[in-house]
Amino acid sequence: MGSSALPDLERRLQTRLQEDLCPPEGRTFHVAYSGGGDSTALLAALISLGYPVHALHVDHGWHPDSAQWARFCQQQAVALGAPFTRLRLPADTPGEGPEDQARRARYALMAAQLEQGDWLLTAQHLEDQAETLLLQLLRGAGVAGLAAMPWQRPLGIGLLVRPLLDVSQQVLRDYLEQRHLPFLNDPANADMRYDRVRVRNILLPQLRELGWPHAARNIARAADNLADMREIAADWFSLRWQRYRADYPELSAERLSLEYLQSLSAAAQRVFLRGWLQQRQISVPSRERLEVLRDAVMQGRGGARIQWEGGQAWLQGGLLRAWPQPCATVEKEWEEGPWCAVPGKSLPIPGWQCALRDTPPDGFHHALAERFAGMGLYWRRRREGELILTGQGQHRPLKKLLLEAGVPPDRRAEVPLLWDEEGHLLLILGYYTAPWASARHGGTALCLWNAGVQSTADRGVGST
Secondary structure, eight states: OOGGGSOHHHHHHHHIIIIIIOOOTTOOEEEEOOSBHHHHHHHHHHHHTTOOEEEEEEEOOOSTTHHHHHHHHHHHHHHHTOOEEEEEOOTTOOOSSHHHHHHHHHHHHHHTTOOTTOEEEOOOOHHHHHHHHHHHHHTTOOHHHHTOSOSEEEETTEEEEOTTTTSOHHHHHHHHHHHTOOOBOOGGGGOTTSHHHHIIIIIHHHHHHTTOTTHHHHHHHHHHHHHHHHHHHHHHHHHHHHHHHHHOTTSOTTEEEHHHHHTSOHHHHHHHHHHHHHHTTOOOOOHHHHHHHHHHHHHTOTTOEEEETTEEEEEETTEEEEEEOOOTTGGGSOOOEEEEOOTTOOOSSTTEEEEEEESOOTTOSEEEEGGGTTOEEEEEOOOTTOEEEOTTSOEEEHHHHHHHTTOOGGGTTTSOEEEETTSBEEEETTTEEOGGGBOOTTSEEEEEEETTSOOOTTSOTTOO
């Protein structure tokens, strides 16, 4: 069938995929399939265009009908000819609220289904993009936040792709009607407790009534324009980061020189700090908290500790260290004991997972050598005055290593430590991996990561 004879949605989707996004040959598309109208239209259109797809449905388990919804999705996927996988939201997934919890868990679960280079396609459309920009504007976001959702971004070892960001929801609804496709109506989409629902059902309609009939399209276009500035800021940080690493080769990527930061202008400091935090997979602080951090940097306040939602930083010895802010009780709610590193099995520490990965990407907290998979290991806390045995057979104080790794004083007693059977320390969870135990670059690795850490990949270095 020629492109001119295709339904509008299929024609636009085909153009976006083939001319702009360039999908890998012969790979299956994973589709985030909620059963709602938008994801149903995307799934059906991809199948109609001849792409191999795999429907992924996340069952949150919060609504009495969630199991029924999952069965509906499975039936529809089978009817369309797509393989179907039902994923269940872990009850202990960290989050600041149901909306945040659901979003973070959905992406963590679906990312775990991806192989190297796989694509996960989602059905966010033009109105979703406009809503995102308005929400970011009302939150006082910077350039990257106002650039809203990117067309694509890394997700685990794959790629998250949004091919419908310039397609209006009406096009999707017309397609559903043309194909007579059934779909679910999630009651949460009408729940005015959620910010996005109020923007969608109140703010955007009022803008249209006030004389801006194309408000959503124009707002989404503004997001595209701002995305150019986000990319420029990201490029600037990349160049600066390379130069910084060349000037300070003795420092690991987890530590920043206060001397270097103090040499930058105030604006450059903000952009550089945001870029560094995002590179470390740490939530970027608000403008106000970032200024508090900058003030501490400029004063060189040794021992200063700055916290914000999702992260915290510590200044000591002329260096700045930062790490994700865990739930307050996570590190105290784990038991010491033996552990066999079975890929895909949760760690005894809440929120942490492990898996074997080929060429692990940036963002994993630890990448141990493959030989440790299936080996008998041991988790425990530190002991007072303890010495550790290095890979070279030397002894050194664990206290000194904890300081060098940037573990704050008030967390050193509870931070999980992983040991092998011979008494060698393999890692300090979230902070340090022994060099001799690390995976070789380009080789298979036993990766450990905190699935509860909020991803910042959708935010560029200009966000607040």
